[in-house]
Amino acid sequence: MRAAERLFSRRRFHEVKMDDVARLARVGKGTIYRYFESKDDLFMKVLLSGTHELCEAIRRTSAQRIPFPQQVEVVLSDVSRTTMKHRRLFRLVHSGEAPMLSVSPALRAQWCESRRELLDALTSWISRGVAEGHIRADISPEIIATGLLGMLRGVTIHRGLPGQDTIRPIMALFLEGAVNSAAPRRP
Secondary structure (H helix, E strand, O other), X not given: OHHHHHHHHHOOHHHOOHHHHHHHHOXXXXXXHHHOXXXXXXXXXXXXXXXXXXXHHHHHHHHOOOOHHHHHHHHHHHHHHHHHHOHHHHHHHHHOOOOOOOOOHHHHHHXXXXXXXXXXXXXXXXXXXXXOOOOOOOOOHHHHHHHHHHHHHHHHHHHOOOOXXXXXXXHHHHXXXXXXXXXXXXX
């Protein structure tokens, strides 16, 4: 899978051949097909491993008994670290070149399930913030989690992968909003 990730992150999806993966992994091509049905399956498993890694990081952070505002920074740092580790693969997904919609229904279902797992992990964590009074209770935690994912995706697409220089502004926007509370309010 590491060999496949390296190749998928360096080339366009259609340019990656299973022979190349086998050669880089130093295994026979038949060995790959013992574990993966197709190149789409291999790509999806590589992609899912990054998503699962991110979910586990969020769950670990959520289990820590540190103040929620500090958890926001840890979660955003975890997201940044995970996306940096798999940066080329995430860029491929966001570029639209990844075969997300053209894969088999079973693989598409796995992709949707992993996205749901990520949303559920964030929603659970945000629910804790609601229960502790740090996050608004009048908006669904799932909508807030979706909004946070949207902010992170937007930063990734338009500014590159989130790094330490963008974590603080995203954290401030998430916790404090964008409205200047000192600005005069209109009637």
